[in-house]
Amino acid sequence: MEFIVKRTTDLSKEEIGMFVELFSEVFGKTRTDREVINEYTHTPFGYSFHGLIYDEGKIVGAHSLIPFHYYFGNEKCLFAVTADTMTDKSHRELYNIMQLVRTCETAAKEVGITMVFGFPNENSYPVFKKGLKYKDIGDLYTYILAYKIGGVKASMKLFNIFSMFSSHFLIALSRLLRGSLRKHDFLVKKDTLEFLNNRYLWFDQDYKVVKAGEDYFSYKILVHEGVKSVFLIDCTDTSKRAFQEAISYIFKHHRHEFDVLLYVGNLPFIPLNMIRIPHKYEPKHFHFHGKILDKSRINDCVFDLSNWNVNLSNYDLL
Numbered sequence: 001m002e003f004i005v006k007r008t009t010d011l012s013k014e015e016i017g018m019f020v021e022l023f024s025e026v027f028g029k030t031r032t033d034r035e036v037i038n039e040y041t042h043t044p045f046g047y048s049f050h051g052l053i054y055d056e057g058k059i060v061g062a063h064s065l066i067p068f069h070y071y072f073g074n075e076k077c078l079f080a081v082t083a084d085t086m087t088d089k090s091h092r093e094l095y096n097i098m099q100l101v102r103t104c105e106t107a108a109k110e111v112g113i114t115m116v117f118g119f120p121n122e123n124s125y126p127v128f129k130k131g132l133k134y135k136d137i138g139d140l141y142t143y144i145l146a147y148k149i150g151g152v153k154a155s156m157k158l159f160n161i162f163s164m165f166s167s168h169f170l171i172a173l174s175r176l177l178r179g180s181l182r183k184h185d186f187l188v189k190k191d192t193l194e195f196l197n198n199r200y201l202w203f204d205q206d207y208k209v210v211k212a213g214e215d216y217f218s219y220k221i222l223v224h225e226g227v228k229s230v231f232l233i234d235c236t237d238t239s240k241r242a243f244q245e246a247i248s249y250i251f252k253h254h255r256h257e258f259d260v261l262l263y264v265g266n267l268p269f270i271p272l273n274m275i276r277i278p279h280k281y282e283p284k285h286f287h288f289h290g291k292i293l294d295k296s297r298i299n300d301c302v303f304d305l306s307n308w309n310v311n312l313s314n315y316d317l318l
Contacts, residue, residue, distance in 0.1 A: 001053055001054065001055045001060075001091075001096070002053070002054040002055075003051065003052070003053055003054075003099055003100060003103045004051075004052050004054065004103070005049055005050065005051050005052070005103060005104055005107040006049075006050050006052060007047040007048070007049060007050070008037070008040040008041050008047040008048050008049075008050065009041070009046065009047045010047075011050065013033075015052075015059060016033050016036060016037065017033065018058060018059040019036060019050075019059060019062060019084075020032070020033055020036055022059060022060070022061075022062060022086055022088060023036075023084060023086060025088060026086040026087070026088070027086070035202075035203045035204060038201055038202050038203055038204075038205065039066070039083075039202045039203060039316060040064065040066065042198040042199070042201040042202055043066055043067055043068060043198055044067065044068060044069060044191075044194050044198065045067060048064055048065060048066045048067065048080075048083075049064065049065040049067070049080070049104060049107055049108060049111075050062060050063070050064045050065075050104075051063040051064070051065075051100045051101065051103050051104030051107075052100075053087065053091060053096060053100055055091065060087060060088045060090070060091045061086065061087035061088070061091055061096060061097070061100050062084060062085070062086055062087075062100075063082065063084070063085045063086075063097075063100045063101050063104050064082070064083045064084050064085075064104075065080035065081070065082060065083070065104055065108050065113070065116060066080060066081050066083055066316070067079070067080045067108075067113060068080070068081070068190060068191065068194060068195065068198075069190070069191040069194055070115075070188060070189065070190050070191065071188070071189050071190075071191065072114075072187065072188055072297070072298055072302065073187055075297065076191070077114045077115070077297055077298065078111075078112050078113050078114055079113065079114065079115045079116070079117065080108055080113045080115075080116050080117075081116075081117055081118055081119075081314060081315070081316070082101075082116055082117070082118030082120075083118070083316045084316075085097070085100075085101070085118075085120075085124055087100070094127065094131060097124075097127055097131075098127075098131050098132060101128075101132055102132070105291070105293065108293060109293045109294065112294075113293055113294075114292070114293055114294040114297050114298050115290055115291065115292050115293060115294075115298050115302060116290060116291050116293060117137070117288070117289065117290030117291075118134075118288075118289065118290070119140075119286055119287060119288055119315050119317070120287050120289065122285070125287050125289075128289060129289065132291070133291065134289040134290060134291050135289060135290065135291065135303050136287070136288075136289050136303070137288045137289055137290055137302070137303050137304070137305050137308065138266070138288055138304075138305025139279055139285055139286060139287055139288065139305075140264050140265055140266055140286035140288055140305075140310065140311075141264070141265065141266060141267070141276050141277070141279075142262060142263075142264050142276070142277045142282050142283075142284075142286070143262065143263040143264075143265075143267070143270070143271065143274040143275065143276050143277070144260055144261070144262050144263075144274060144275055144277055145167055145170065145247065145251070145260065145261040145262075145273060145274050145275070146163050146166075146167070146259075146260050146275075147163060147164060147167045147251075147255060147258065147259055147260060147261065148160045148163060148164060148259040148260075149162075149163040149259075150163075150259075151227055151228055151259025151260065152227055152259060152260055167251070167255075167273075170272060170273040170274075171247075171248050171251050171273050173272050173273070174244040174247070174248060174271065174272040174273040175244075175248060177272060178241050178244065178245075179239070179240035179241040179243075179244050179269075179271070179272065180239055180240045180241060180269075181239050181241050182239055182240075183237060183238045183239045183242075184238040184239070184268050184269075184309075185238075186238070186307060186308060186309035187301060187302075187304075187307035187308075188302055188307050188308045188309065188310075189308075189309040190309070190313070190314065192236050195234075195313060196209070196216065199313055200218060202316070203318075206220065206222075207219070207220050207233070208220065208221075210246075210249065212237060212242065212245070212246070213237070215235070215236040215237035215242065216236055217232065217234060217235040217236070217237075217242070217246040217249075218232075218233045218234045218235075218313065219231060219232050219233055219246075219250055220233060220318050221254060221257055221258060222318070227259055227260060228257065228258045228259045228260075229258055229259070229260050229261075229262060230250055230254055230257070230258040230260075230261050230262070231261075231262050231263070231264070231312060231318055232246060232247060232250065232261065232262070232263040233311065233312045233313050233318060234311050234312070234313035238309060240269045240271060243263075243267070243269075243271045244271045244272055244273055247261065247263075247271055247273045247274060248273060251273070261274070263311065263312075264286055264311060264312050264315075264317075265310055265311030265312065266305050266306070266308060266309075266310055266311075268306070286315075288305065288308075288310065290302065290303070
């Protein structure tokens with residue numbers, strides 16, 4: 001076996017095809033060559049980094065790092081989010097995964113990436129935590145406006161009238177009690193313009209971005225795990241009023257297109273027109289962890305979730 005790192009722009013058409021095939025085998029989802037290219041080349045540099053395991057001329061494992069600039073306080077640093085960590089069934093030994101990730105981290109440190117972070121699933125979470133010494137930052141929260149509860153659980157279809165009434169009430173309440181205009185200043189935050197110019201060109205590029213004064217909010221409408229959903233992905237104005245107005249805008253223009261409206265992230269407040277689901281009742285846990293590669297520029301404050309402006313824009317779920 002051979003462990004190597006390549007930039008996206010150095011991958012051949014055949015290698016991208018093997019990557020897509022491995023993704024389908026491991027995750028049971030279909031992703032096209034174009035969607036892979038869209039995700040990994042729309043970064044500030046036009047490429048991402050890919051750790052690869054080669055065995056007998058075939059890619060049998062991969063671990064990717066997508067670089068973006070973040071601010072840690074007033075200092076602009078290069079971070080990278082982990083993505084698509086996978087090995088085929090015959091190479092799923094702990095040693096292979098650890099060697100794959102470490103090879104990729106070494107290459108990342110050499111080009112000036114100061115921190116890597118990710119959102120592991122339940123299978124990879126203990127491997128990264130115990131074997132690769134990633135530290136917990138925290139679990140993201142899920143905020144929800146359940147417009148048609150029967151769309152989430154068919155047995156509750158009779159309660160749609162109540163959930164629809166409640167949703168209209170919460171939207172009206174948020175318009176009456178508009179919330180604070182104070183923008184919360186996070187210690188760790190992305191380079192907003194950089195994300196705006198790149199993030200919404202990922203995958204099928206079917207994102208909606210709405211300008212709101214000098215800021216913007218973004219969302220995506222899709223059927224997610226069988227449920228007609230709309231995800232508020234990001235709101236660059238971090239005030240309570242801005243979030244409530246973004247949710248109200250989506251509700252006004254798209255309420256006939258979704259059953260639930262969701263936001264996944266970390267907020268220092270709860271918008272009046274959404275409910276925050278307690279962790280123990282969440283249908284899915286969004287673990288968030290990371291590792292510092294350059295301790296001269298980043299300190300352990302980065303492992304406090306309350307210091308992060310983080311949501312689905314930082315992640316490759318949608």
